Amino acid sequence: MLGQAVARTASRAGRDGRLRAPCRRAAGRARRQALRAPKVELSGSEKAAILVLSLPDAEARALLERMDADEIESVLGAIPRVEAIGAETQARVLDELRERVEGSAAAAMASPERALDWIDELLPAERAERLRLAAQRDAAPIAWALHPHAPGFVASTIEAEDAQTIALIVSQLPAKRGAAVLGALPAAVRPDVVRRLASLEAVSADVLADVAAGLDELFAERLRAAAPARGVAAAAEVMAALPKPDGDALLDALQQRDEAIAEEIRRSMFTFDHLANVDDRGFKKLLQNVPVEDLVLALKTASPAVRDKVLGNLSNRARQSLLEEEEMMGPKRVSEIEAKQREIVDTARRLAEQGELSLGDDGGEAFA
Incomplete structure (x- = not known):
């Protein structure tokens, strides 16, 4: 495509009367250097970019306006790669584009900054931004x-x-x-x-x-x-974000292959802290299935949201009893507390499977 673009570029330059003379003049400023220059291999888009930069501004714009968006992007995108091209290579390229070139050591190449002005004028905004970023990357x-x-x-x-x-x-x-x-x-x-x-x-x-x-x-x-793998926690977050039927089906399939991993993910998808999202009616049902001494132990490291949820769903008498039990309970191992929290979560999951409560996420959508 780029080779065809170069051929079309040369053809358009020849057909347009306004472009023929400036292109011939640009070619004339570089030819003698080309005779003793080492040959540099250039792509089609780079050759077209050299031609465009060799023209005065108005003629260059006129030439670009006759190209389609893909050609414009290819040509302007090549400009950062050819800005250091010498007069000898410029002369060879213009010779190749069928212009008589004759020259001096100073090539009449426009600055890359001029090409940046063309980008916004000739390309849609999204493509212009992509090309501008590419130019910045190549320049620095x-x-x-x-x-x-x-x-x-x-x-x-x-x-x-x-x-x-x-x-x-x-x-x-x-x-x-x-x-x-x-x-x-x-x-x-x-x-x-x-x-x-x-x-x-x-x-x-x-x-x-x-x-x-x-x-x-x-x-x-x-x-x-600096970014350690998060393993089961990351898998649980992804699974929880899936629609419930899809997540359930995927976990069921995983359980056939690795029951232990599937259970770990299930536990991580709904933790003790997530109990704060359960609706009050279902939460009261959960409290009826948890002995007060288990609840007191589990609350030792609970988040303020879960603690408030528990106290807010207890009767005055039950709340007073729980607070008294807390005062009497001494220090406990963290592993013991976490084990009791998992037991309560398992009870909540069992009640959810029986339709007794809904394990809601932050948006109120049920998952189990």
């Missing part, structure tokens, strides 16, 4: 690789690198962000980084791209290490 790969991360996180991740590498990274960031990263580095590291920063020389685009790729891998590893 290191800043782009680090932009999702806070300066402190950047500093702690790169502080083990050598001072020269850190200086290069800081040099590629906007001044305020670079200062924030530098300030977050260990005090012992900062002077050497600043010294290397002051003596940095020009760095090729290939080196910057390699460093950016390395940063992507480094930060991906750091984020993976």
Whole structure:
């Protein structure tokens, strides 16, 4: 498609009288350099981008307006890759597009900033934004690789690198962000980084791209290490978000393969703290099936919401009895308390299966 786009670009330039002369003039400014230049392999979209950037603004716009949206996106998306193209390559491309080229060392290439102005004018908003982001990534790969991360996180991740590498990274960031990263580095590291920063020389685009790729891998590893797997808890959250029939069917199928895991997920989908969401009528039914001494033990580590739910659904006499039992009960092992809470949850699940209560989520939708 890109090769066809280049051919159509050349054809349109030749047919349009306004474009023929400017294109010939642009070609004329670069031809002699092409005769002694090493050949650079370019894609079709890159060749078309060189042609567009070689034209005066009005003629370039006119040429782009004759392309469809896919062609415009391909051509403008290639501009960050060809902005450093020399006059010799420009001349060869224009020769290839059937224009007579004759030249000087200074190619008449427009700036990438001019291309950004065209993006919003010639493409739909969504595609324009995607292309603009791609241009920003290509123009500043290191800043782009680090932009999702806070300066402190950047500093702690790169502080083990050598001072020269850190200086290069800081040099590629906007001044305020670079200062924030530098300030977050260990005090012992900062002077050497600043010294290397002051003596940095020009760095090729290939080196910057390699460093950016390395940063992507480094930060991906750091984020993976900082995000431990949540196992059963994560599975329970996903299952609870499914419609109840789908969740029940999936758990039944899982139980056929691994009964222990299925039961763990079921327990995690509805915990003791979730009892606060049970409707009052059903909760009173639950309290009738739980001995007061079990309830007192389970409430030792209960959330305020569950405690309020229990006290609010007891009669005055039962509430007073529970409070007295609490005062008399001494310290208990956490494992003992959690075991009693699981027993009460199992009772609630059994009553739900019998239709005696509804185990509601935050939205009031039943699940078991």
